[in-house]
Amino acid sequence: MIYIVCIFVIFGLYLLKGYLRSRHEPPSLPSDLPILGHVHLLIGGGLRLWESIKTISHECCKAGDVAKLSLGPIKCYVLTDPDDIKIVANSCFEKGFLYDFAKPWLGEGLLTAPVTKWKTHRKLLNTTFNQQVLDGFLDVFNRQSMLLLEQLAMEEGKGSFDHEKYIMRNSLETIYLTATGLDLRAEKTLNAKYVTVTDKVLRSVIHRIQNIWYYKDFIWNMSSTKKQQDKDIEFLHGVSNMIVKERKQYHSSPIKNSGWLNTKKCISFSLLFHFFKYFRLTGKNLKSFGDLLFDLEGSNGKSAFSNQDVIDHVNTLIVAGYDTIATNLVITLLLIGSYKEVQDKIYKELEDVFGQSDRDVEKEDLPRLTYLEAVIKESLRLYPIAPMITRLIDKDLKLKNYTLYSGKICLLSIYGAHRHPVWGEDANDFKPERWLNPETLPKSPNSFLAFSVGRRNCIGKAYAMMWLKTIISHFLRKYLVTGDHKKTVLKFDFLLKPYSGHYIAIERRK
Numbered sequence: 001m002i003y004i005v006c007i008f009v010i011f012g013l014y015l016l017k018g019y020l021r022s023r024h025e026p027p028s029l030p031s032d033l034p035i036l037g038h039v040h041l042l043i044g045g046g047l048r049l050w051e052s053i054k055t056i057s058h059e060c061c062k063a064g065d066v067a068k069l070s071l072g073p074i075k076c077y078v079l080t081d082p083d084d085i086k087i088v089a090n091s092c093f094e095k096g097f098l099y100d101f102a103k104p105w106l107g108e109g110l111l112t113a114p115v116t117k118w119k120t121h122r123k124l125l126n127t128t129f130n131q132q133v134l135d136g137f138l139d140v141f142n143r144q145s146m147l148l149l150e151q152l153a154m155e156e157g158k159g160s161f162d163h164e165k166y167i168m169r170n171s172l173e174t175i176y177l178t179a180t181g182l183d184l185r186a187e188k189t190l191n192a193k194y195v196t197v198t199d200k201v202l203r204s205v206i207h208r209i210q211n212i213w214y215y216k217d218f219i220w221n222m223s224s225t226k227k228q229q230d231k232d233i234e235f236l237h238g239v240s241n242m243i244v245k246e247r248k249q250y251h252s253s254p255i256k257n258s259g260w261l262n263t264k265k266c267i268s269f270s271l272l273f274h275f276f277k278y279f280r281l282t283g284k285n286l287k288s289f290g291d292l293l294f295d296l297e298g299s300n301g302k303s304a305f306s307n308q309d310v311i312d313h314v315n316t317l318i319v320a321g322y323d324t325i326a327t328n329l330v331i332t333l334l335l336i337g338s339y340k341e342v343q344d345k346i347y348k349e350l351e352d353v354f355g356q357s358d359r360d361v362e363k364e365d366l367p368r369l370t371y372l373e374a375v376i377k378e379s380l381r382l383y384p385i386a387p388m389i390t391r392l393i394d395k396d397l398k399l400k401n402y403t404l405y406s407g408k409i410c411l412l413s414i415y416g417a418h419r420h421p422v423w424g425e426d427a428n429d430f431k432p433e434r435w436l437n438p439e440t441l442p443k444s445p446n447s448f449l450a451f452s453v454g455r456r457n458c459i460g461k462a463y464a465m466m467w468l469k470t471i472i473s474h475f476l477r478k479y480l481v482t483g484d485h486k487k488t489v490l491k492f493d494f495l496l497k498p499y500s501g502h503y504i505a506i507e508r509r510k
């Protein structure tokens, strides 16, 4: 008898726990189909995926900022409240299995590294992203801006054109120079191929995310997309392996520090060639991120990173850096071209700082470009390049109104937080002025999340702002830009990207 009572009590407690837990669980998003859940939202290409991200975010906001979403058997949470997002981002650092789909490409660089590795590596990498190192890149940013203007000259006065192709190429060259020291300018074919192949690999990762039967490795491994992905990744790895190997050779050389002329003797001809181009371009002995990583020492006095670590980090910096800044620049120029009064105000600020001169941007100029900074932030608020990121909930977490239970994936909607009512009734409008007055900004400092939030936020934030301010200030001193952002159609291919209608026209300023 006592056994039967015990079984009833245990069963009763189990049911009670389930009931109490369900009372704290958030509601499910609408259109939750039996067994399939919300998988139908993932079906279709990048255009449909972007629409789905917007729908999920708006529905979640309506449901009280926390909601459940099911992808077949996989149960997820969605968040749109900025403060709740910060709690999750600062408590759970593991990103969940979706990021594993990028591991064949990015290995265990910062973006995809498991938490144990990420913690030590992020601390070390933070030291290489200091202001002094970034200031050293300003020369590259100025040279690359001038190069872009030279290339755009052929489009002057000719009506609308696709500025994305120029900007993608230029951004890749810039990030390559600062991450590896390699000057891709002289490698036009390699540059064009790198951009195309990177795009293909991004799309293949998205293809896997969209088709849940590919979540199982054995099915994915049999697919033709995976076979093509392997070939593409082999090409991308081939490029970075070549560079990193040569840099490593140079760093392990006993005469590394004995001056540029001596260094020549111990490095291969091809490296010498790259060095030559690099020094010619910058005119200074600048160190790339890759060089700084090789120089870092661990607690035992030896190199902190293995060859593979450096390759993974350099690959990650290139991928995380070039597409994000390029896409933001494409969208920001389009917005500036759509709002004449905004363009006039930026130009006025540029005149205050630079007069009529087309001189280089100096580090002292950057903090003075406050209106331009507001424009860039407003562009990132309306069009966050990474509109949704994920975290694995690895402990039960109490939020404002709900508890999230361990084991589920949490989708943090940056898009949703940026269009949240905390931004006011004009949340959908492009209004850079809101950034100039603390009264017109949301109370919570976590409401702007374009670079994510917490300790696992974007390591390249300061780099990105510096590069964007430099290039736009060169561009607008030379050109008047027109465009119509309302005609632009966007898609989501791992990152937010323009699909069509994003063209601009440029006229030289008198």
Ligand code: HEM
Binding pocket: 095, 110, 111, 112, 122, 316, 317, 318, 320, 321, 322, 324, 325, 328, 380, 384, 385, 386, 389, 390, 449, 450, 451, 452, 455, 456, 457, 458, 459, 460, 461, 463, 464
């Ligand atoms: C407008 C430009 C950029 C935007 C909007 C942006 C946005 C973001 C976001 C939202 C994350 C968090 C991703 C996640 O949690 O899954 C992130 C992470 C990261 N970003 Fe950026 N990023 C930009 C530029 C850059 C640049 C220029 C670099 C490198 C030079 C860079 C390197 C990284 C890296 C390495 C991470 C992973 C950090 C970690 O996990 O510790 N980003 N970025």
